[in-house]
Amino acid sequence: MSSSRVPDQLIDTASKILAVAKKKGADAADVVVSQGASHGISVRDGKRENAKASENRGFSLRVFRGAKVASVSTNDDSDIDTLVERALAMAAVSPEDPYASLADSARLAREAPDLDLYDETEVSPEALAERALAAEAAALDVKGVTRSSGAGASRGEVGFVLVTSDGFSGGYRRSYSSVSVSVVAGEGAGMQRDHDYDARAHDGDLDPPAEIGRKAGERAAARLSPRQVPTRRNAAVIFEPRLAASMIGSLAGAITGSSVARKTSFLRDKLGKPVLKAGLNLIDDPAIRRGAGSQPFDGEGVLSERLVMVEDGVLRQWFLSTALGRELGFETNGRGTRSGNSLSAAPTNLVLEPGPKTPAELMADIGTGLYVTELIGHGVNMVTGEYSRGASGFWIENGEIAYPVSQMTIAGNLKDMFMAMTPASDIDRRFSIATPSILVEGVTLAGS
Structure with a gap:
């Protein structure tokens, strides 16, 4: 287990974008950086059906010029000057917004609590496949269940960073694990479908895959006739x-x-x-x-x-x-x-x-x-x-x-x-x- 704190590199990137915005004439500004990574496995009928992995990072800059405000987003921070100039140009032609502003600095969180949202446990694709297969098998073992609609397991994390020109700088990250399964009970026009799932921030808090599968099967079978x-x-x-x-x-x-x-x-x-x-x-x-x-x-x-x-x-x-x-x-x-x-x-x-x-x-x-x-x-x-x-x-x-x-x-x-x-x-x-x-x-x- 480790802290929910985000890597300093993300805060540094946001701070760099903010500094350029102030230098180029923004009266106030804030920058959000979001980052995520995930991988998952889906199975059907005891066989692996699909495997997915993704990584993403996004940057959002909001600038104020007087009562005018504009926001731009990108997933590429290689040209910060262009990003800032585009936001300022949009603000210049935007209508005035009497309500938009940064939050009152007196309300900002100066000491953000660690809520134990991040679990650094690594779960391999093989382990995810085993979870999905176990959930599906348990569901199919329930009397009356006739086929699988598929099962899946995933593991991932997301991070959020905010830096403002009023002096706020902070971020946090959270992890997540999930298992889901859907099955069909009965045959023909009398078929009934149901599912069960679980999702937790900490991998060790997940319900056992076999229990998730059993519940899904029992839910489907109970709906027959x-x-x-x-x-x-x-x-x-x-x-x-x-x-x-x-x-x-x-x-x-x-x-x-x-x-x-x-x-x-x-x-x-x-x-x-x-x-x-x-x-x-x-x-x-x-x-x-x-x-x-x-x-x-x-x-x-x-x-x-x-x-x-x-x-x-x-x-x-x-x-x-x-x-x-x-x-x-x-x-x-x-x-x-x-x-x-x-x-x-x-x-x-x-x-x-x-x-x-x-x-x-x-x-x-x-x-x-x-x-x-x-x-x-x-x-x-x-x-x-x-x-x-x-x-x-x-x-x-x-x-x-x-x-x-x-x-x-x-x-x-x-x-x-x-x-x-x-x-x-x-x-x-x-x-x-x-x-x-x-x-x-x-x-x-x-x-x-």
Whole structure:
């Protein structure tokens, strides 16, 4: 194991680009350097199918001239002068932006914590192939599974460096390992497909490949011989954790500053008002050690701190960068994020705090409903909150799972669905959106 600190060479390169920008007339500037490397193996039917390896490095320069700003990107730092001149020329002809600027220097992270995001363990292509093969074999061993849709394993790392003309200089890197497998159960028109996967910053934290494969096989086999159920109104559904995360992802998107500023969020008028049931809390915590979304500072160099986004059901703040904060009348809360030339805002490790009851206890409470294990389509209108997605899973009768069902549609409005959510106790903390199973009551289930 080693520090998450990036190599000094990347910071030196960013500093060199910044110095040229200042020399050539930029009033202010910042430079981002991103670097990554990965390799992976995919297998099918016990044979290696594909092997991939990649390395990349990118540079992004943002310059300010008065209230004008421009950004340029490149993957070649051999001609810094031309890069800088192009950015300054673009800024000269850009419209003034009253909100864009570097982050307030008082908010910058001076001592970034090491969150143990980097694991220097080397995993050979041969070892990756063995993992993928083991996952696939375990899945195929499950009774009812008839064929593989493929398995894969990968290992990689990414690095991020930011240097600003206000004196910030820092970076971090993270590693990752993953294993995934997808299989088919049954034959002909009765075939059912499912999958399982795991991804971690530290290689040693990965679930055993055979366990991942077994779960994938059991999930597929359990879905055989699904039934259809009649349409129901005011129905109850329970989303398993990995699908509940999509619900919380929609909530996150609706409370992001860019959506609010552009009036594309159905929650844009809900600040300080209830958006979830009383008692529910939504936390964004960038300082979780080895967390999938952890970061010591944001894309502007601002110290990333724990935020309570929803407290006792009430929406307390938006995800904000410096510019979005100014546009909406607030200060940044350290959620600026870089994507190419753009700077927006996004969550880090978003956690819906679990409730006291297990999924089985929630099933017993509702008596009848749908336990959702697959969602189909992208039927979410972020402007109105209208929700309509295909679903399959298991029908609940007498408080217990009775049989698999398919060809259902869940319909409602996310405003109402969020207010009708009850989290279970089975939170899955592996990924950047961590949720337990979630019960939602009062939706429409369109079936046969």
